[in-house]
Structure formats: structure tokens, C-alpha cells
Amino acid sequence: MTSNVLSNTAVCFTQIKHRRHCTGICVNAALTTFIEQEMQECNRNIAVVTYNTNAQVPDSAGTATAYLCGVKANEGTVGVSAAAVKSQCNTTRGNEVTSILKWAKDAGKSVGIVTTTRVNHATPSAAYAHCVDRDWYSDGDMPAEALQSGCKDIARQLFENIPDIDVIMGGGRRNMYPRNTPDVEYPGDKKHNGTRKDGRNLVGEWTDRMKDKRGYYVWNRKDLFSLNPNNVDYLLGLFEPADLPYELERNKETDPSLTEMVDVAIKILRKNERGFYLLVEGGRIDHGHHDGKAKQALHEAVEMDRAITRAGLLTSIYDTLTVVTADHSHVFSFGGYTHRGNSIFGLAPIMSDIDQKPFTSILYGNGPGFKFVNGARENVSTVDYEQNNYQAQAAVPLSMETHGGEDVAIFSKGPLAHLLHGVQEQHYIPHVMAYAACIGQNKGHCHTNSGSPSLSHISPTLALLLSIKWLLC
Numbered sequence: 001m002t003s004n005v006l007s008n009t010a011v012c013f014t015q016i017k018h019r020r021h022c023t024g025i026c027v028n029a030a031l032t033t034f035i036e037q038e039m040q041e042c043n044r045n046i047a048v049v050t051y052n053t054n055a056q057v058p059d060s061a062g063t064a065t066a067y068l069c070g071v072k073a074n075e076g077t078v079g080v081s082a083a084a085v086k087s088q089c090n091t092t093r094g095n096e097v098t099s100i101l102k103w104a105k106d107a108g109k110s111v112g113i114v115t116t117t118r119v120n121h122a123t124p125s126a127a128y129a130h131c132v133d134r135d136w137y138s139d140g141d142m143p144a145e146a147l148q149s150g151c152k153d154i155a156r157q158l159f160e161n162i163p164d165i166d167v168i169m170g171g172g173r174r175n176m177y178p179r180n181t182p183d184v185e186y187p188g189d190k191k192h193n194g195t196r197k198d199g200r201n202l203v204g205e206w207t208d209r210m211k212d213k214r215g216y217y218v219w220n221r222k223d224l225f226s227l228n229p230n231n232v233d234y235l236l237g238l239f240e241p242a243d244l245p246y247e248l249e250r251n252k253e254t255d256p257s258l259t260e261m262v263d264v265a266i267k268i269l270r271k272n273e274r275g276f277y278l279l280v281e282g283g284r285i286d287h288g289h290h291d292g293k294a295k296q297a298l299h300e301a302v303e304m305d306r307a308i309t310r311a312g313l314l315t316s317i318y319d320t321l322t323v324v325t326a327d328h329s330h331v332f333s334f335g336g337y338t339h340r341g342n343s344i345f346g347l348a349p350i351m352s353d354i355d356q357k358p359f360t361s362i363l364y365g366n367g368p369g370f371k372f373v374n375g376a377r378e379n380v381s382t383v384d385y386e387q388n389n390y391q392a393q394a395a396v397p398l399s400m401e402t403h404g405g406e407d408v409a410i411f412s413k414g415p416l417a418h419l420l421h422g423v424q425e426q427h428y429i430p431h432v433m434a435y436a437a438c439i440g441q442n443k444g445h446c447h448t449n450s451g452s453p454s455l456s457h458i459s460p461t462l463a464l465l466l467s468i469k470w471l472l473c
């Protein structure tokens, strides 16, 4: 379980239940033992089965559709059912599925998305978009046929499908501006220029729409912290043209950390008396693994852990359901009979009895770390395997390491957290959250004929806690 937990990509999402109505969740991917301690208070541990409808080893688009929209889907597609075919625009209509973020918004809760990837990347996009291709970031990325058939790019859907998502933070500026528009932070670097063919400035349109609504757009850390969350109802923060940098490489003056973004997001969202739903993704854990850079991936995981801790300090288990899990795993392994106290990035205490060379405790099943020197496995003691960008040895050469197909861990705390136990399909997750928050389609259990909440379906202990809370509210 430990290596599985460490190898997961990071998708955190937090839905929160504030006072008697609110709800919160935090799904992550790469968890550390710190998280286990953090969540110990009232969690129920389970494993989540992550396959896509057409893949044993899933991708983040299909899995996000599962744990956000409640149905499994094909790989590469977001916010559409398995009846939709990847990259085939004409299979979109009629197969759209909505997410728990939308269910929460429709119920009057505030909603937010925080990610270290671009805000229109696979995971966040399943919360608001219906798209047969996760790579249709802007219309500049779409084939002419798909545009002619009426399919919309994901950046555009971020602002049009659920127009008032209260908090949006991450990267992705270049997909919001017309083609060739210089980026505000890197005006001399053409690769960061705008990508839109339709000439629209989605940030400008959003800002215009928010003029009288206490809505603010920020693109750097200083501007983010110049805001008082008490005076902000809507926030759009786009801190990079594409994904945010790895935490180890973050410019602490210009880019906020995941923890800082979560802190601001919760302070804005929790003002809503009816509660809020927040999706948090530590999305670059996954990228670190794809690069074979275990140190980057694990430091992203530590930052994810800090974000979860901060979320826990800003919320209460009596009114907030917090869920932490992964979208999928990676072919990452941690072995070699290392002793307690050994650096996790260090060597195993034994040599290979086949080639008589040392090996690192962390290895990948495949990826860019595959390396032969003079026809033999590289002797890792001749390189700096502790450096940030060292690519751990892989058994099979690939330019990008792949996801893994095994189950991932999930942790939860708060009201009705006990419903997350045992081994479950991934698409079960949003249904539990919706049930706990009394949002979405199935609300029959929420009220009795007298109009007061029915607690018959939950444990006496939890019922007691909730009853006390209601008296206090």
C-alpha cells in the first residue's frame, strides 16, 4: 500500500460542508504518511478501482469523469459518457454528463477549482466541460471538422458552461487569449503567446462580466495576496501560460504554492452560508512521474500534504466532508530492503547479484530513466542520483513514463465519511459526496414529510453529532 500511495498522481478535490449545508472534498493522488496521520481522526480507508471503460490502465480524463461526474468513461474524454468516442465531435451531443461541481452550484453552494496544472487540463475540465478530446485546450488545438460541427474548446467551456464558477486558480493563460498575443509575464517568448483562433479574450470577457460582482483577475502571487478574501466573491487566478512550475522550482515571488491557493480559495468560498465545493488537484505529481523525476513528484506530494493540512485547519469535521484520493497510479516502485533512515532517494543497501552494481531504492517500470552505458546498466554511483531532476532507472525505455493500473488509496473525514469503506469503483465517489451534501439527483433521504432532515440512514453516532451541530447553528 505504501508504494502505491506514493506513486499515485495528484488529484485533490475538496468539497466542503459548512454549517449544516456545506460540503467539502479533497481528492489527491500522491499521498504521504503525513496525510495518513492527518486523516486518521475519523477516516475510513478504502481502495478505489480506476480503470476506464476502454482501458485497464486509465488516463486522467476518463478517471476525472468517473470521480467528478459519477460514471466511468473512455480514456481521453471529459464530461461525456462512454457512448462518446474519443476525438469524434459528433458523438458529444446527447452524451454529456454533469459533475458534482455543477450539482453543488445548482444547489446554491459556492464552487471552486484549484490546480497546479492549467485550469483546462484533464482533471479540472471534467468538472465543467463536455469534450471528446482532453487535448482541445483552445480552438487552436482543434481540427477544423470538429469546429465546423459545433464542438467547443475546453477553455471556452470553462467560462460558458457554468459561467459563475466562484474560484478558478491554476495555469493556462495562453489558451485564453487570441493567437500571437504576447503573454503578460513572458512577452518576449513566443511559445507562451495566445493560441485562440477565434480572436476572443476570455479573461477580458470574464473581467467585464464581473465588473459589478466583486470579481477579480490576478496573474501573480503579489496581486493574489493584495486581495482581502472577505471582499472577493469571484476570483480568476491564472499564474502561468501553461502548467505551474514544480514546487522545487517555483519562483516564490511570482507564483503561489498549492497551499496558498487553497487557503485563499477556502476563505472566499466559505462565506456562502449554504456551503461550498472545492476541487483541488496537485496535478504535477503526475508530471514528475511521467518525467521519471521521482524527487519532483514526491516534493509535489509533500506540497499536496501541506495543502490538505491547511484545508483541515480552515474547516471542521463536523460540517465538512473531506476526501483525499488519486485519479490513478504510476509504474513507480520503492524497494530494495532499505533501512530505516535511508534517504528515499538513496541507494539500496545491497548490490545487484546479477550485474554487481548498486541500484536506487526508487525505480520505474518504464520511462525516460532507462539508460545503458557501453551496453550495460549505468552504474548509478557515478551520477548524482539525489539531484532534483535525476531520472530514476526504468526497465523499459519510454520518453514518458506511463500510468499504473492498480487500485489507489482514498481517505475521508467528516459527515458520512463512513460510506467510503472497502473496495469501490471510482465513480462511486461523487455519489457519496452528493448524498452527504444533499445535492444532485438523489435527495430522497434528505428531508422527511415534516420538512426536518431524516437521519435514519446514518449511524447513531454521526446522527448525534449532526444533531448537536444543528442545535448550535
Ligand SMILES: [Zn+2]
Pocket: 009, 060, 286, 287, 290, 403
Ligand atoms: Zn498522467
